[in-house]
Amino acid sequence: MSERVIIGRDLCNSSDISKTLSDAIGKGFEFVCVPLVHPRFKREFFNSETALKERFLPLTRSDLTLISQEWNSNVVGKISPWIDLDSKIEHVRLNSEKAFHEEVNYAQHLALSCIMIDLKKRNCLNLAKNVLQHISNKLTPTIWIRVPLVSRSRNMNLFGDEDLTEETEDPWDRWNTLHLTCSTSKRIRLALELTADLPDTEGILRWTGEPVNALIIPTSVFILNKANYPVLSSVHQKVVQKFMALNVQIIITGYHRHSVVSFNTYLQYIQHLKSKMPAPTPIEEHSKGFEDYLQDPLQPLMDNLESGTYEVFEKDPIKYKLYQEAIYHAISDRVTADEADTRETVVMVVGAGRGPLVTASLIAAKRARRIIKVYAIEKNKNALVTLRNLAADDEMWRGRVTVISSDMRTWEATEKADILVSELLGSFGDNELSPECLDGAQRFLKNDGISIPESYTSYLCPLSSPKLFAASSSASLPFKHPQSGLETPYVVRLLNVNLLDKPKPLFTFHHPNHQKPIDNTRYKSVSFRSPKKSTIHGFAGYFFSTLYKDIYLSTVPESHSEGMFSWFPMFLPIRQPVVVEENGTISVTFWRCQSPRDVWYEWCLTEPVNLGIHNPQGNAYKIGL
Amino acid sequence: MSERVIIGRDLCNSSDISKTLSDAIGKGFEFVCVPLVHPRFKREFFNSETALKERFLPLTRSDLTLISQEWNSNVVGKISPWIDLDSKIEHVRLNSEKAFHEEVNYAQHLALSCIMIDLKKRNCLNLAKNVLQHISNKLTPTIWIRVPLVSRSRNMNLFGDEDLTEETEDPWDRWNTLHLTCSTSKRIRLALELTADLPDTEGILRWTGEPVNALIIPTSVFILNKANYPVLSSVHQKVVQKFMALNVQIIITGYHRHSVVSFNTYLQYIQHLKSKMPAPTPIEEHSKGFEDYLQDPLQPLMDNLESGTYEVFEKDPIKYKLYQEAIYHAISDRVTADEADTRETVVMVVGAGRGPLVTASLIAAKRARRIIKVYAIEKNKNALVTLRNLAADDEMWRGRVTVISSDMRTWEATEKADILVSELLGSFGDNELSPECLDGAQRFLKNDGISIPESYTSYLCPLSSPKLFAASSSASLPFKHPQSGLETPYVVRLLNVNLLDKPKPLFTFHHPNHQKPIDNTRYKSVSFRSPKKSTIHGFAGYFFSTLYKDIYLSTVPESHSEGMFSWFPMFLPIRQPVVVEENGTISVTFWRCQSPRDVWYEWCLTEPVNLGIHNPQGNAYKIGL
């Protein structure tokens, strides 16, 4: 990875902010974190004789010391550490409230992008309430909540600040309480502090599901290598790189401890770690910019796909190879080598799009030395233009391919197929109505004919992702109830997400389908177990499809077809974040429902709590037949 | 109570519905509950050779056997008892689904008002899903879910039906799961069956918080009295009357068991029980028609009250007596008997409305034989018309009362008061901004002056009420987010509600207030314990106000001022129903918040789960200053 990481410097004080900033920039930092108000300027508004007098002193340094562009881009304002909005002593709390609002208002006056608040107590209700008060105002800076990976009392003490002592329980729990109390607002993010002690793997993974914007690295966590250079232990390196993958900014905090070398060395080391990260996989490369971005699922049956969409499909380096392999084996099995020159195999590509599976069929036949006749059935009139041109002009196609303009569910075929090839799969397997289309098409498949794919199964996994929850909850669907955004599935490249268990199978469909009458509704409950106390925000959806015998396509993490990028996972939110305890059970029931016009899913979390059936009657989301 | 109760007859079969109905009406019943389809007509849609043949038989009796008015008013349709939507055997489930929809559709075709479903299993997810499918259609009859008070397996067996055997766990739990899964839909109600065994008091109370529409009484629960008449035991009588108070209908089920007397006797006995109920209290009388009806709280400061509203206030038989008593003691204490003829007491009624507290002051002075001078301060120009007329014409007022047209917060008084009398209390105590008004008025109260009231405290209690939850969730606030109905307080006469603990004090205000600077914001957490597993839907709010020394006004159930009906309680909902376990803790935090223009409450349930801060920044509800 060639891009550099943005690094800032955390300071406990700055008497001359202009000098502090230019010093830091000189060393290669891009921003500084400084207190909004001088640490020793503690204000008394309540229960104090001097209350009124002190109010005439200026609160802090003048805004003229920097230009507005600098305030906005290069300064993170830190809220005074003595502020304790949850103090049990009333005048401390009331003083803290006044001081807090004064500081936040001043940060807003300076148009800072971020302010940072150190979260030291589990009881943070009143902090939450006072933070919420500001973030309903769009001009308020983003709030960075500073929490250590593991409780700091087990770790070093940073500065000699006049500080609240920190409570010792799990900092994640503390953060989670704050964020839940703020109704999972997306304007509240994490500035996570690396600690000498580290949580276990699941503890780290849990943090990677949270909206971490910055990773704070104390100089005290560095150790000296043989050449006397400050470096991180190899476990710490891995953790830092895990967060770098989430595009966090880095903040260096603490004194210059390793005096043999210049302060600069810390920065160089961080950039070095970034550059050592593995090169992006094809999937990462392909999905750049789409991470955690919610897309409405395509409806290729009801709508017509665009040219650009087909183009993206066709770039997949793996999918067509696997199809070609499956077709190759099916053709080879269907006609023995003896009959290879005499028996023709009829291959029908249903939903041919712009033809890549037709080409794959032709190449497979050539490799297998079998004679084939190909039909390309497609209902999208625009894609048919491409198909007809290929049939007329392409050397391999000419004379071998018959293009049919029809919906496969109603086409009256003149002969029957040996092999039906299709790719009508959505991110959740059946969600683009492959079952309904193929059930319609199997009328023209021979009794012993083969369908490629022969089956597909959707997979489900509970996940935690405040980011996706917040995005869904404000996803506005025109003319629908505002809450419908939480009862709709999305296609999304999952990044800032923590899976709470391994994915499990949900609904399976087989083709051809000899059931009478065919029933494509489904109903199933699945249970999971969360290894840690976590907050559930919804479910990830994947699929596994057997093309032919042991050749398969999969987006399920454990069996993902390497390098295949045609499908991002699905995200199915729930109405309300739900906390599950360590080792707690998560149960969900899914229905696949049908009306004469539509298909849709309904889902209901039932454990740890029952949230009610989501998307009843497809009120928020349905797929048109 | 003179009104009669509506009684219906439950039957396991009816071969001639027209005769069945006229027989029942002849006996004094007003409706019958009959199966929608003949019990022996079990249909097979799946996995059956005969599937297609049977479909040509008519489903059930013709709709011509009754006129539409009768179907609509006199018949409750019962869903076939063999239908098992949650069967683990797939073809049973699929058959059940088809049959269920056929029956519900037929009930809708007949325009029945209700259909009844017997809930026998705890796993009722798929039943919930299929019920939801119908109730999004406004034409679908109301769904009555039939459940026994305690599990029937501990009780008698009713008919020899081809029946599912019932599961033994708590029927409330079963019902609660169904209702939660249906997102607490208000179209799903209870038909609760009285059983020989009864739950404990808290178990009964829990049912009275549920939306019970009908109480089913099996003939087998009756016992014979000395005169050989079927009667209910005295505990059963109390339970029946508890539900009668919720205006339920009664359904008699089971055979005619007590053959010495005619079937009629059961009905007469039920009507007798109804007539024996205690006469309505003044509060019940006064609030008739307002039970569980959500009203927006008044804003007497920002808005002007109407004449009719004052008129309703003035009808309270208790409130003014208590004020008069308080003023009487205050005046007597203020001036010794020696000075009674020489020292004048200045009483200022602030927010005088149409003058009842002025009159109360004058009567109190007469009783105490003290000289008083009364000021009546009011900001509502319309009420001032009444006050000015009284001051000119009323014999007791003339020469003694000065009427002032002003906001008490800004009036420049020409002399100071000995006693400030006001009634600016809302259902939640301070919610009509009494603190802010009186803090403004105390400028013209003598240093040793008295405020009546001298203090008030709001009280809070968690409650269960699917009915109030459903009503709040569909309360539409113009131009606001649809969910804001769940973040707004309401004034409501609570009836179909179960309090989950005793009310506890929240915010207290004292007058005169010598704090400097005065701070009327508040912040407090309160915890409760639920004696049973229950579902929390919000909080009831009350107040207790000390007028003077030991004279008080209270709407808190334990100390309610007898006969006083001026204030209904408050209801503060939560966003989502939350299940609390038996003996589980319920914690909530409340804030009273202020801006220069408004006052509002924010609240956050934190235990058993954290639902996020409600009404942040007063986005859904605020009170104008």
Ligand SMILES: C[S@@+](CC[C@H](N)C(=O)[O-])C[C@H]1O[C@@H](n2cnc3c(N)ncnc32)[C@H](O)[C@@H]1O
């Ligand atoms: C996911 S695309 C696959 C296109 C191409 N086979 C590929 O793999 O690149 C599915 C195609 O099936 C077509 N399609 C979907 N339902 C169809 C139907 N019922 N009849 C005919 N074509 C259909 C769509 O228009 C679309 O071109």
Ligand SMILES: C[S@@+](CC[C@H](N)C(=O)[O-])C[C@H]1O[C@@H](n2cnc3c(N)ncnc32)[C@H](O)[C@@H]1O
């Ligand atoms: C609840 S009513 C009570 C009226 C009457 N005292 C009674 O008990 O029937 C409150 C009255 O106070 C008046 N009021 C409220 N705020 C006021 C203010 N700041 N200044 C003057 N009057 C006020 C209202 O207009 C209303 O008439």
